[in-house]
Amino acid sequence: MKILGSLSLVLFLLLPNAHSETEQHAYQATGLKIGEVTPDSAIVWTRLTKRPERNPSDGPQVEIKYVGNKNDKARRKGTVEAVVFPSGTSVGDLRESVPGVGGDTRVRYRPQGQLEWISSPWDAVNSERDYSRQILLKGLQPRTKYELQVEGRGSGQTEPTSQLSGSxxxxxxxxxxxxxxxxxxxxxxxxxxxxxxxxxxxxxxLRLKPDFFVHTGDILYYDRLAKTLPLARYHWQRMFSWPTNLDFHRQVPSYFEKDDHDTWVDDCWPTMKSNYMHEFTFAQGQAVFLEQVPMGARTYRTFRWGSDLQIWLVEGRDFRSSNNAPDSPRKTIWGEQQKKWFKRTFQESDATFRVLISPTPLVGPDRSKKNDNHANAGFQTEGQELRDFLGSQENAIVVCGDRHWQYMSVDPKTDVREYCCGPASDKHAGGWSQDDYVEDYHRFLRVKGGFLSVTVQRIKSKPTLIAKFHDVDGTVHHTDTRVAK
Structure with missing residues (x-):
């Protein structure tokens, strides 16, 4: 296994004046993210950090104490008694923490091979948004590779003290x-x-050289430790300071969706009450997501990639009814406004392949005790409405996340195809038995980690979509090929 080098060596160019003891320098230990790419625009997420590397992994950690000293299984219904930091420490001292710092960032960019850089203005990061700043690049050329340099400098400084490259x-x-x-x-x-x-x-x-990446949600898990707003931001700091994550996101643009665990807590909805999450609220979780990933204000949107592909990214937490409500025509995950938008834009599109990418399943099958997605009985009415709609559309495909196993399924009533990408590692896989292959639905089942790749191209002049299920090392375990009707 090749281990990526230290962050200062791999990702940072510390400029000559970066070690003066009289100045507060600014680094970029949580890297950069590139998002919402279109033919002529992109958003670059930047953040300034106090130090060039994350805190060591063997450092102190916060302890959460519960009323009645409940065990792990009972805690989700319990009440937090105290959030206890080791003596003399705060969030910025925790293991793998990456505290932010004030200062300015700018993005320099150019089409690959050109000599002159285009530069955005210097502007301050926002201390109320975890010292981050998002920069919109406009006027770009379609199907063009761009080189990036994100420069950072401390408050009051005139020259950059850190520089991060990307493309x-x-x-x-x-x-x-x-x-x-x-x-x-x-x-x-x-x-x-x-x-x-x-x-x-x-x-x-990275070895596949993807044009873009979609994270369908559960990017991280707040549940156990994110009992305050600073602790929620800490989760993003440690996740995006892993060298593998840093190296990937500086080279591949992404589209991000959120689900329950990176919004607030397991199976959550806006009006849900939880003493388990202590001071951290659902509304704070919504706001933190928008500050930590490069995107606009609306979390449901669609993107076109040439004549043969358009993707739809949807919002599954902000507008949903209570999971506990009985199923009915009014019970919803998407909300009426989003649902109308989806149907209208999907029908209006002339892209050959139209791909709905959902944080949660629409087809399944799922565990019988689950009650949180469109494949569950609790949302059967809206789920059937969406499956009926998708089944009436030519060359429509569903890709989903959430489930901790990989599968390909076909709805026996509507013939809607669903590809579930699976979790990011084998250690995270579970929740389904490899022996539980449901003949009416499954075409492929693998209870392991990995990822899904999708290629859209013309083969002998025919638009073709090829979906491949990979393990964590990239080995392909199943391929499904669809030739456009």
């Missing part, structure tokens, strides 16, 4: 037939990494 390719224009490759993942637990420097799926995905 991305813009989407082809809607009229252009182009080969497009993207990868998809879900379920990324910080304690479930499978190599000393992070997660094996990231270098494996």
């Amino acid at each position: 991305f390719r813009t989407a082809p224009s809607p009229e252009e037939s182009a080969r497009v490759v993207f990868t998809v993942s879900t379920g990324q637990g910080d304690n479930d990494q499978d190599r000393p420097d992070g997660f094996q799926i990231y270098p494996s995905m």
